[in-house]
Amino acid sequence: MKRYIIQSIRLTVALTALLCVLYPVIVAFIGRFSNGAGNGQPIMVNGKVVGYAAIGQKFNKPQYFWGRPSAVDYNAAGSAGSNKGATNADYLKQVKDRVDTLLKYHPYIKKADIPSDMVTASGSGLDPDISAQGAAIQIQRVAQVRGLTVASVTKLVQDHTEKPVFGPAKVNVLKLNVALNELKK
Amino acid sequence: MNSEISGVVASFLITLLIAVPLGKYLAKMFAGERVWTDFMKPLENGLFKISGIRPNEPMDWKQFLKAMLTINLLWLVYGFFVLIYQDKLPLNPDGNTGMTPDLAFNTIISFVVNCDLQHYSGESGVTYLTQHIIMMFLMFTSAATGIAAAVGLFKAFRDKTVDNIGNFWEFFVKAITRLLLPLSIVVAVILAFNGTPSSYASKDQFISLQGDTVNVSRGPAAEMIAIKHLGTNGGGWFGVNSAHPLENPTYVTNMTEIISQMIIPMAMIIAFGYFIRRRKLGWVIFGVMTIGMFMLMIPTISSELGGNPNIAKMGVTQATGAMEGKEVRIGPMATGYWSTLTTIVSTGSVNSMHDSAMPLTGVWQLLGMMINGFFGGCGVGILNYFIYLIIAVFISGLMVGRTPEFLGHKVEAREVKIAALVTLISPLLIMAGTAIAAFVFSTYGNADWAVKPSNWLNNPGFHGFSEMLYEFTSANANNGSGFEGLGDNNVFWNVSTGFVLILGRFLPIIGPVAIAGMLAKKKYIPESAGTLRTDTVTFGMMTLAVILVLNALSYFPALALGPLAEYFSMR
Structure with missing residues (x-):
């Protein structure tokens, strides 16, 4: 022993x-x-780090494409999901509020246009991506606020929609918004 | 959608392509035959020399278990103190605090037993030093402990009658130098080149595009994530584990991680067949486990793709399935696939929040952990399955009216008693634990603990009960995933799951190794026409039936109170 x-x-x-x-x-x-x-892989604008490609950040101003709801408000010092169960009444109310908010800021869309990823919190609270449909419903708003044509923003979104061989199609919100800032009228 | 199906199919095929040759290699390597990794010999000899170990010294099953338990006990004591005093030790760039004794108790047990239940969050609860010398160290050594124990069992059945089941130290060290370490380097490099941080840089701060100041946690995560999966450990560098976009940045890293957590458990089954020179038995076991895996996986994926019926009622499109707690880059199909594998192989790493999964998915996740023998953790999977085999041999023996035999050795009362005890201990720990928790929750809601019992649950009703059931199931299975809504960092959960963890780990190792050691000593009876063969498809199905019946009888009432009730309440 x-x-x-x-x-x-x-x-x-x-x-x-x-x-x-x-x-x-x-x-x-x-x-x-x-x-x-x-x-980590930083994204630079004019020589300054504005974020990491993999880390989602908070976008709630009307001139930007928005990301998914986050349980930690995109605070990347930590990470968390909502951990809400599928039948939790408070949670379902929260989802309904998110639907209403989206409808308010995008009066031109119907409920059935909203994809579930835009009204549910991600697992990490830092999801950098949204679905192609999640970007599509925002195009008209962004174009209006920025005074751009819908066609040019649509093209930008299409260029930023990644369709990998394996795995779902997605749009990286930060990269899309960086490109949006560079788009000429 | 098609790219998601092909992603999952490709993951499974690559897993098979790696696991089968790996299994053959493991059989040869542990048998001491010549293999290409013999260049590691000088390193191993160095380790043996420093430690004063003679790797050729034979051990009977008692010595074997003593050696194993001694080194595990050492890690428990040493790790406990390091975690408590981590704030006073170096390599703490983010200034994190030491652990409370109850949290340290839970955490150290959890990592020693290959569970990695985490009641702290990686970003703030531990330092870079403890992430290395405790977490990562134990990820290697706990996996190697399980593998070594399994090889001891292999050895007992290789020859006809033996006292000696091999040298624990030899198997343990070789499992690290010739399996876990080389594979970890490969996996860590793949992750690092796909965006997982691997350097020692501390938190970064920047101004976001919208003008917010953001801090980002980083650190040498790739190194830990590699062994976290290969060793079926599951403890994350970051709080949300592999859902974190730095821990699991792309679909490619997701595939890498899901493949790496599956290859060793699969390879060990094939290694068993080759090692004991009964390949057919190995393949029959492999087949049963694969069937079991698909029985849990297919309904999981289908319930996740179906989306949340309550959200469907709001009129929202769920073309991509249920998305609460999931990441867009991974999608619900690969998430469902992962959640099945991580619960059956006892990894317990998550790439989504299981708490937010659909109620039926919760049933399959819980069952995967309750059964705990469909591939199972590194090494311990086959040990768990061995217990089911002994029970199946015993029951079929009774059915045909013969003395039960396994691989030429008579299975008698003593062995069956041990097997029965090991089978009973899991339901006891899980259900007694959950019952006590539910009692405390409802009766002592205001107890003055770090988290008051009345605040434990993140969800009301049936789902809240599932959160408690899941925690004990995960602890007993040494899985480590959780319904993370549970407020588990307080004295009740830290201590109660600590005990469940340690019993749920060592009894199911000691039991099978002891049975194997006892059987190996018995006189070998050559096979005859009257022998009940264990390497047939019929016997395989018999074992599957035993597994399903045993677990259904044990757990159906508990499942009915939690996730099943929740499911039917949605209709």
Whole structure:
């Protein structure tokens, strides 16, 4: 028994060096050669970081495309989903309010046009994407506020709709809004 | 939609393509035959030398278990203190605080037992030092413990009659140097090149496009996420685990993570068949597990794609299925696939919030963890399944009126008693735990704990009950996922699930290894016409029936009170 204890202590020390020092240092070193050098992939505008491609941020001004509802209000220091169950009455009321808000700011759409991702909170609270339909319903509002033609904004959205070989189609809201700011009248 | 179907099909096929050759390799490697990873030998010899271990020393099952329990106990004690005093130790750039004793108790047990139930949030509850020397360290070593225990069981059935079931240290170290470590490097690099942070940079601050000041948590996450999946651990770097867009930035990383959590549990089954030179038995078990997996997966995916009927009533389009708690880049189909696998293989990492899944999905997730033997965790999956096998052998023996035998060894009263006890311990822990929690919730709602019992539940009614049931089920299965709405960081949950975790881990390891050790010592009886063969499809179906009947009898009442009641209330 005593022998096992001593062996355990020594093995733990040796494995700590291997698994907790050597292993992560090797990976961190290789990671330096990745896009973003292992620090996450920032998006730059005029030499300034305005966000990370993977991290959704809060958009609620009318001149921008909006992202999904977030349980943490897009505070990326932490992360959380709503954890609301499908039959929770308070939650369903919240969803209904979101539907009404969307209808208010987009008077030209019908209820059936609203995709579920625009009225439900994401798992992380930091979802950077919306569905193509989620972007489509916002086009007219954004075009009106910015004085752009609907056709030019529609084209921009189409260009920013990613349709990967595997996985769902999506629109990265931050990238879309950055491109929107650069769009000429 | 088609790209989502093809994504899931591709994930499954790639898993098979990797797992099958990996299983054959594991059988050879643990048998000590020549394999291409022999270049690791000097490293292993170095580790043995430093530790004063003679890897060739034979162990009987008692010595084997003693060695295993000793090193696990050491980690428990040492880790407990490191977590309490983490604020005074270096490598804490975000200035996070030390853990309360009850949280440290829960957390250290949770990581030692390969569960990774997290009652803290990764961004604020631990430091970079503890993420490394406790969390990541234990992710490797707890997985290797499970694998080593399983190989001990393999060894017991390889030869006709043996005392020696191999050397625990040898299997344990080899599981790390020749399996977990090399694969982790590959997976971590894939993740790092797809956008998961891998550097030691601390939180970043920037001004968003709209003008808000935003802080972003980062850190060397890729390293931990790789072993979190390969070792079926499941503890996330970030609070929301693999739903976090840095922990799981793209569909490709999602596929990588789902494949890596499945390959070792699958490979271990194939390794079992090859190692004991009864390949057919290995494939029959593999087949039963695969059927079980699809029985849980297909209804899960279909209930998630169907969307929330209550939201459908509002007139909103759910073309992409139920989206509450899910991420757009992953979509409901890959989320459903993941949630099935993460519950059957005891990873417990999540890429969506299970609390917000549809009620029926909750049933399948809970059942996956209750059964806990469809592939199951690293190594322990086959140990759990072995218990079902012994019960199936016993019941079929009674049915045909013969002394039950398994692989040429008589299964007698002592072995069956152990198997029966191990089968009974899970329902006891899960249901007694949930019952006590429900009692405390309803009777002592104002107890002065960090989270008052009356505030535990994030959802009312049946779903609230499911939150408590899920927590104990996950703890017992050493799964680690949760209905995260539960206010679980307080003395009641930390202590009660701590005990469930430790019993739910070690009894189902000790039991099977002991049975295997006892059987291995018995005289070998050659197969005859009267032998009940265990490597036939008929026996496979018999085992599946035993699994389904046992679990249905044990858990149906609890499921009926929670997710099933919620489902029917929606109609």
